[in-house]
Every structure is written in structure tokens, then in C-alpha cells.
Amino acid sequence: MSGRTLGLVCAAAGGIEDVRERLIEPMLEDGWTVAVTLTPTATIWLEATGEIGKIEAVTGLPVRSAPRLPHETSPHPEVDCYAAVPATANLVAKLALGIADNQALTQLCEAIGGRRPPVVVFPRVNAAHAGQPGWEHHIAALAGSGVHLVYGEDVWPLHRPRSAPNKELPWRAIRAAIEAATGLGQRQHPSDEQPGRPPATGPGL
Numbered sequence: 604m605s606g607r608t609l610g611l612v613c614a615a616a617g618g619i620e621d622v623r624e625r626l627i628e629p630m631l632e633d634g635w636t637v638a639v640t641l642t643p644t645a646t647i648w649l650e651a652t653g654e655i656g657k658i659e660a661v662t663g664l665p666v667r668s669a670p671r672l673p674h675e676t677s678p679h680p681e682v683d684c685y686a687a688v689p690a691t692a693n694l695v696a697k698l699a700l701g702i703a704d705n706q707a708l709t710q711l712c713e714a715i716g717g718r719r720p721p722v723v724v725f726p727r728v729n730a731a732h733a734g735q736p737g738w739e740h741h742i743a744a745l746a747g748s749g750v751h752l753v754y755g756e757d758v759w760p761l762h763r764p765r766s767a768p769n770k771e772l773p774w775r776a777i778r779a780a781i782e783a784a785t786g787l788g789q790r791q792h793p794s795d796e797q798p799g800r801p802p803a804t805g806p807g808l
């Protein structure tokens with residue numbers, strides 16, 4: 604049992620519909636607390652499918668989207684690791700530039716800029732996203748800032764848009780990256796489909 608807290612950020616990309624069953628619930632079973640924050644578009648998507656209530660029921664925490672008011676305290680606990688899964692090309696680009704125009708990006712930007720807690724990012728992108736002129740700079744900027752990227756031909760080969768719409772996300776590699784970023788050994792969960800930095804004090808966002 605890890606006893607650690609994951610700050611999970613989900614953006615509006617393929618695979619978000621499976622995040623509860625394939626990432627959140629296995630992490631909870633491994634003893635993690637999981638505090639979920641969504642981008643505004645991801646919030647619309649998961650509201651439409653009723654997933655937000657289900658995530659709140661299993662995690663025991665509110666799913667965040669809007670920033671808190673200045674006099675309010677954060678409804679989430681301090682986290683030991685952030686993970687952006689799935690991350691859109693949009694979120695990756697903004698993150699690399701330090702743009703923090705929503706709650707999800709605010710949390711990630713502060714963690715990256717402050718060098719703690721560790722941040723794992725899985726860019727759920729296709730060949731067109733990666734063909735944008737700034738893409739390689741964004742990836743290099745994040746890697747150079749210590750972000751743990753789950754990225755590359757071995758974990759997520761780039762396909763043409765809409766050529767692999769039902770592709771399963773690399774859940775095992777994502778969980779392994781989170782555990783490695785927090786200094787935990789790799790674990791295998793029964794639901795697997797296929798084969799740092801110091802502990803956080805948290806930004807209180």
C-alpha cells in the first residue's frame with residue numbers, strides 16, 4: 604500500500620472515458636488517494652457521460668475544474684505526484700509555455716516551475732499533433748524541466764488522425780511512470796492489458 608496521493612489531471616482526449624476503471628480504481632486499490640482535476644472541455648465530456656459522479660464516489664473527493672475563490676481553501680489534499688493522463692496536444696503546448704488559464708494547468712504549471720512534486724505526462728496525440736511546428740520544442744521543454752513523459756514509439760506510436768480511434772492507452776506504462784516518479788517500485792495490476800524528486804509539500808491550489 605503506497606499511502607500516497609496522486610493529483611490526476613485529465614484533458615479532453617481519447618481514453619478519458621476509461622480513466623476511472625483503468626487508472627483511478629487500480630491506484631485506489633494500491634493504496635493511493637486520487638484527487639482528480641479536469642480541464643474545462645474534459646469536464647463537459649465527463650458530465651455528459653455521468654462519469655464525474657462515479658469518480659467522486661470512488662475517490663471520496665470532489666472532482667475539480669473551476670479554480671477556488673481567493674478566500675476558499677483547496678478541496679484536495681497535498682499531492683505526492685501529478686499525472687496528466689490523458690494530456691491533449693493543447694495541454695502539452697500550454698504547459699510547455701507556462702500558460703495556466705484553468706485549474707488543471709495552474710496545478711501542473713506550479714509543480715513544474717517549483718520542481719515539486721514530480722509530474723508525469725502522457726500526451727495522447729497523433730501524427731498531426733506531433734507535426735505542429737512547436738511540438739518538439741514543447742516536448743523538449745517539458746523533459747528538460749524534469750517532467751516524466753510517457754511518450755515515444757514504444758509506448759504510443761503516432762498514427763494519422765482517426766486511424767486508431769479505439770486504441771487502449773498504455774495504462775501499465777503510465778502507472779509504472781507514476782510509481783517510478785515517486786520512488787515506488789513497479790507493480791503489476793490484474794487489470795493490466797499488456798505487458799525523483801523529494802516528497803511533495805503541495806501548492807495548496
Ligand SMILES: Cc1cc2nc3c(=O)[nH]c(=O)nc-3n(C[C@H](O)[C@H](O)[C@H](O)COP(=O)(O)O)c2cc1C
Nearest residue numbers: 614615616617642643644645691692693694727728
Ligand atoms: C472526439 C474527440 C476526440 C479528441 N481526441 C483528442 C486526442 O486524443 N488528443 C488531442 O490532443 N486532442 C483531442 N481532441 C481535441 C481536444 O479535445 C481539443 O483540442 C480541446 O480543445 C482540448 O482541450 P483541453 O486541452 O483543455 O482538454 C479530441 C476532440 C474530440 C471532439
